[in-house]
Amino acid sequence: MQQILEAITSGTATAEDFAALELPSTYRGATVHRDEVDLFEGMDSRDKDPRRSLHIDDVPLPELGPGEALVAVMASAINYNTVWTSIFEPLSTFGFLERYGKVSPLTKRHDLPYHVVGSDLAGVVLRTGVGVHAWKPGDEVVAHCLSVELEGPDGHNDTMMDPEQRIWGFETNFGGLAEIALVKSNQLMPKPAHLTWEEAASPGLVNSTAYRQLVSRNGAGMKQGDNVLIWGASGGLGGFATQYALNGGAVPVCVVSSEEKAEICRRMGAELVIDRRAEGFAFWKDDHTQDPAEWRRFGGRIRELTGGEDVDIVFVHPGRETFGASVYAARKGGTIVTCASTSGYLHEYDNRYLWMNLKRIIGSHFANYRESWEANRLIAKGMIHPTLSRSYPLEEVGQAALDVHHNLHQGKVGVLCLAPEEGLGVRDEAMRSRHLAAINAFRGV
Numbered sequence: 001m002q003q004i005l006e007a008i009t010s011g012t013a014t015a016e017d018f019a020a021l022e023l024p025s026t027y028r029g030a031t032v033h034r035d036e037v038d039l040f041e042g043m044d045s046r047d048k049d050p051r052r053s054l055h056i057d058d059v060p061l062p063e064l065g066p067g068e069a070l071v072a073v074m075a076s077a078i079n080y081n082t083v084w085t086s087i088f089e090p091l092s093t094f095g096f097l098e099r100y101g102k103v104s105p106l107t108k109r110h111d112l113p114y115h116v117v118g119s120d121l122a123g124v125v126l127r128t129g130v131g132v133h134a135w136k137p138g139d140e141v142v143a144h145c146l147s148v149e150l151e152g153p154d155g156h157n158d159t160m161m162d163p164e165q166r167i168w169g170f171e172t173n174f175g176g177l178a179e180i181a182l183v184k185s186n187q188l189m190p191k192p193a194h195l196t197w198e199e200a201a202s203p204g205l206v207n208s209t210a211y212r213q214l215v216s217r218n219g220a221g222m223k224q225g226d227n228v229l230i231w232g233a234s235g236g237l238g239g240f241a242t243q244y245a246l247n248g249g250a251v252p253v254c255v256v257s258s259e260e261k262a263e264i265c266r267r268m269g270a271e272l273v274i275d276r277r278a279e280g281f282a283f284w285k286d287d288h289t290q291d292p293a294e295w296r297r298f299g300g301r302i303r304e305l306t307g308g309e310d311v312d313i314v315f316v317h318p319g320r321e322t323f324g325a326s327v328y329a330a331r332k333g334g335t336i337v338t339c340a341s342t343s344g345y346l347h348e349y350d351n352r353y354l355w356m357n358l359k360r361i362i363g364s365h366f367a368n369y370r371e372s373w374e375a376n377r378l379i380a381k382g383m384i385h386p387t388l389s390r391s392y393p394l395e396e397v398g399q400a401a402l403d404v405h406h407n408l409h410q411g412k413v414g415v416l417c418l419a420p421e422e423g424l425g426v427r428d429e430a431m432r433s434r435h436l437a438a439i440n441a442f443r444g445v
Helices: 002-010 015-020 080-087 094-101 197-201 204-215 238-247 259-268 292-306 320-329 351-355 369-380 394-405 429-439
Strands: 026-033 055-060 068-078 114-116 122-128 140-143 180-184 188-190 227-231 251-256 272-275 284-286 311-316 330-338 360-363 388-393 412-416
Touching (some): 068 394, 197 412, 227 320, 238 259, 259 272, 272 292, 292 320, 320 330, 388 394
Parallel strands (some): 227 251
Antiparallel strands (some): 068 122, 122 140
């Protein structure tokens, strides 16, 4: 690994130099173990501790197949799917790996007693398989997490509709929280030159997800002037949604849970902010009963901020906790676009507010190839910025996942894999200096 790291940091190594590097037989990766899937049985979700289930293991380097690439991972990041994997909720990911292993002899590699997790990376291509022409060893890249087979017709208009669509590092093995990752070459995109490794690694999953959910015609199709209610607006996903609203001429109404998070939204340029904790919004009377009076109070607060207007779009990912209020808050003919459900999957809402007011609910999941590329292009052009708040070394990946599990973070939490320290990997200092304040918005710098 030291030779690989030296080649990356030298700044002079050529494609031929990288191609000549001897790859190790094993590498370190963050794993969960099949024989520990009952580790947290009977425990409440919040009490399940990723520090107990996420291990740093030496694992064998996987075989490189056609159309694939091995990437030296300088940095990765935590997504909520890593939390779900680490606490074995809503089910163990080993079922995903077993089913994927039955697709072909090549995918059988993924069905193992351990799962190398992680759906983000920034790093350098080490090897490419047969049929890869767009990338070569030494290329600095980031990866999106869409893995598809595209052997059926359904995915050729929208790759997210492929019957074999999976999220790399969650529903496949050999993910990005490791020193080396195995990806399909069409997951690769150019690393934004003005970002550090850890900054460049952090947007992948959430940036593309927010782009499809809010901007794309496959999602809400946001337009200029739209009022957009954004739950968790300072978080990893919501932070990108806030930026897309501002960048696209819409008006974000940012919902957060602390003054610190409200200030992050203001640093991004948002003016309309609701601190739901400070204002005491409680949408559930108990575990089984919602409080429509709180929906109405919430709607009234939105109209106070917008000058009497309801929101055109509700960008919702917390799920059960906020869904009833989301359906209520959207204007007549408005759109509720949803993914993730981090507070629970079984949503409840009053259908009268949906059907009688001609509202729409749109389900959105990650992004297709084109949407991922467009979202990364906006990062590379400095129009959208990473939402990284802090980074941990790979050895502390369990603590990083715990931060996300308990919502102790702002924006994204990064993980340094091969990178020995933060701040490395910037290739365009002039561009970085122009955007430094926005890059640092989530760090409180």
